[in-house]
Amino acid sequence: MVQALGRLKESASQTAGPYVHIGLTPNFAGISGVYECDLGTAMVNDKTRGERIRVNIRVIDGAGSPLNDALVEIWQADAAGIYNSPSDLRGSADPNFTGWGRLPTDMTTGECLFETIKPGRVPFFDGRKMAPHLTVWIVARGINIGLHTRMYFGDEETANAEDPVLMRIEQKERVSTLVAPRDGDIYKFDIHLQGINETVFFDI
Amino acid sequence: MTNSRSPANRTPEIGSFFPRDRNWHPPAFTPAYKTSVLRSPQRPLLSLDNTLSELTGPVFGQSILGELDNDLIHNFAGPGESAIGSRILVYGRLLDERGIGVAGALLEVWQANAGGRYRHKKETYRAPLDPNFGGCGRAITGEDGSYCFRTIQPGPYPWPNGPNDWRPAHIHFSIFGHGFAQRLITQMYFEGDPMIWRCPIVRTINDRRAIEGLTAALDMEATIPMDARAYKFDIVLRGRRSTLFENRIEGN
Ligand SMILES: [Fe+2]
Numbered sequence: 001m002v003q004a005l006g007r008l009k010e011s012a013s014q015t016a017g018p019y020v021h022i023g024l025t026p027n028f029a030g031i032s033g034v035y036e037c038d039l040g041t042a043m044v045n046d047k048t049r050g051e052r053i054r055v056n057i058r059v060i061d062g063a064g065s066p067l068n069d070a071l072v073e074i075w076q077a078d079a080a081g082i083y084n085s086p087s088d089l090r091g092s093a094d095p096n097f098t099g100w101g102r103l104p105t106d107m108t109t110g111e112c113l114f115e116t117i118k119p120g121r122v123p124f125f126d127g128r129k130m131a132p133h134l135t136v137w138i139v140a141r142g143i144n145i146g147l148h149t150r151m152y153f154g155d156e157e158t159a160n161a162e163d164p165v166l167m168r169i170e171q172k173e174r175v176s177t178l179v180a181p182r183d184g185d186i187y188k189f190d191i192h193l194q195g196i197n198e199t200v201f202f203d204i
Numbered sequence: 205m206t207n208s209r210s211p212a213n214r215t216p217e218i219g220s221f222f223p224r225d226r227n228w229h230p231p232a233f234t235p236a237y238k239t240s241v242l243r244s245p246q247r248p249l250l251s252l253d254n255t256l257s258e259l260t261g262p263v264f265g266q267s268i269l270g271e272l273d274n275d276l277i278h279n280f281a282g283p284g285e286s287a288i289g290s291r292i293l294v295y296g297r298l299l300d301e302r303g304i305g306v307a308g309a310l311l312e313v314w315q316a317n318a319g320g321r322y323r324h325k326k327e328t329y330r331a332p333l334d335p336n337f338g339g340c341g342r343a344i345t346g347e348d349g350s351y352c353f354r355t356i357q358p359g360p361y362p363w364p365n366g367p368n369d370w371r372p373a374h375i376h377f378s379i380f381g382h383g384f385a386q387r388l389i390t391q392m393y394f395e396g397d398p399m400i401w402r403c404p405i406v407r408t409i410n411d412r413r414a415i416e417g418l419t420a421a422l423d424m425e426a427t428i429p430m431d432a433r434a435y436k437f438d439i440v441l442r443g444r445r446s447t448l449f450e451n452r453i454e455g456n
Contacts, residue, residue: 008301008440012414013229014391015237015405016376019322022339023314023376029324031338034279039268062242069326075261075384085260086216087382100262122256125220135257139389142239144230144408146389150257169250193243203224203249204258204385 013145020071020139025104040073040102043116047096050079050117054186055151057103058110059138062194066110070140073102074114074151076133081120113186118153124164131159131166138191148202151189154181174200219445220254221385222301230408237404238365258385264310266344273342276315276355280338287337289318289356291432294375294392294420297349301443305349311439312342312378313353320359320373329361354432360399372399372406381441392437393419 021029025038044052055074059067076099077083084093084100093099103112121129134151152160160166166175177199180189191199232244272279277287294313298306316322316339319331323339343351358373374391381387393400393415400406400419409415417440426434 006303007443008299008303009228009414009417010224010301010442011388011390011417011440012409012411013388014376014408014418015240016378016389017405018326019314019316019324020376020389022322022324023312024378026338026340031280031323031340034338034340035270035273035342039264067243073387075257077257083256083260084262085382086263087218087260088256089216089218098262124255125253130255130257133257135384137384137387140243142237142241142243144232144234144237144240144244146387147245148258148385165252165255168252194246198245198247200247201245201249203226203251204254 015141015144016071016139016146018069018141020069020141021104024071024102028104038102040098040100043098043101043114045096048117049094049097050120052185053116053118055114055116055134055180056186056188057105057112057114057136057151057191058189059105059140059191060193064195067105067140068107068110070105070110070138071102072105072112073100073137074116075100075135075137076116077119077122079117079120081122083122121159126164128162128164129159131156131163133163133165136189136191147193148204149191149199150178150202151187152179153187154179169200217382217444217446218259219447220259221383221442221444223251224442228411228414230410234404234408236366237408240408254383254385259383261380261382261384261386263308263382264344264380269342269344274351274353276313276337276339276341276353278354279341281336285336287317287356288334289337289358291354292357293352293354293426293428293432293434294437295350295352295426295434296420296437296439298345298351298379298439298441299349300381300386300441302446304443305345305347306381306441307345307347307349309345309349309382310342310380311345311351312340313355313375314340315355315358315375316361318356318359320361322361328364331359331361357394360397365404369404370399370402372397372403377439379439379441383444386441388441390418390439392435394435395419395422
């Protein structure tokens with residue numbers, strides 16, 4: 001025998017289920033008066049630095065239908081590439097930018113629309129710069145463990161071409177599943193859970 | 205969130221997180237839980253060491269909390285009223301895989317009422333709503349990772365999957381740690397509930413010990429006399445490497 005490492009196991013994930021809105025966006029679910037507002041709906045205010053953009057996200061199942069009961073969270077750096085997190089020791093993030101957003105997909109259209117700013121570039125662990133990106137996390141009924149992916153920006157071809165994470169994707173044709181095309185101030189990001197366009201998801 | 209910095213006396217940890225044990229968690233494709241069939245990615249996941257994008261994460265200050273946020277018996281009830289049902293405390297600690305308490309982390313919960321009915325427009329179960337029960341609550345863990353909710357024990361409920369599937373009584377938990385890689389949603393079950401082992405959602409988990417790890421223990425030492433029984437539920441998030449020796453990479 002040897003000494004035990006004494007580690008615990010992570011609590012196992014369980015699906016967020018169809019009623020996730022009650023817990024995470026109660027005002028959206030019609031439960032008013034408990035919390036003042038739904039957390040994560042406002043990422044920016046009038047003083048936020050950076051280019052204002054909107055991001056339209058849909059999550060599409062294996063039959064081609066957008067999920068109308070999903071919950072999407074995004075996490076991103078501020079315009080200078082700093083995260084509003086105590087774990088980012090490189091400097092103070094823009095105090096007028098939360099960096100974190102959370103929205104339910106619309107019960108009819110399956111879309112959600114984040115109002116945010118374009119993030120700056122953040123270093124990879126070896127010091128190379130990553131292209132601007134959003135971390136995206138999806139939960140829903142039928143999803144047993146939250147799905148992590150990233151959204152990159154369609155108008156950042158140069159930065160995307162040298163992004164160390166995108167370069168790790170072996171099947172080059174799959175890189176485009178993480179790149180959202182720009183239309184005016186809106187980036188449109190369709191996340192495909194299955195099929196020939198299945199989005200690259202991360203174990204990270 | 206603008207004042208989201210942790211207390212000054214807490215030095216943030218920045219080591220990368222232990223990899224997830226994907227055999228311990230439920231797989232994406234679990235045909236006995238039918239909705240997973242069309243919603244499960246089929247390609248392998250891209251494995252990657254954590255970058256700053258996952259090592260960091262949002263942290264929420266106590267200022268977002270209202271006085272009754274962790275009291276589901278009263279936070280939706282009319283003046284002088286309270287939710288109907290078996291009154292319980294749900295308490296425990298948020299730990300990481302090293303056994304260290306995770307401080308200042310936001311926990312959000314939601315659940316059905318005592319009859320097993322959710323306050324949601326997609327709900328189809330015939331059990332009645334409780335006018336004094338909303339079904340949501342939240343708390344931020346203390347310096348040692350501890351938390352506590354006051355609520356009523358939710359009822360089991362039928363759901364459209366197999367011809368006669370019922371969920372065991374459960375409380376949904378959403379947990380933020382210190383880094384976005386720790387983000388987790390899970391469910392708490394109750395000791396002794398015979399419905400646990402029949403449930404196709406519970407059984408998406410292959411390892412019996414992982415299911416037991418989601419089952420809260422009745423704790424008669426923590427009850428409030430003539431008021432509420434108590435269930436103890438510890439939650440474990442991914443641990444992270446401690447920097448025993450600094451290994452600074454050039455350019456950082
Ligand atoms: Fe539930």
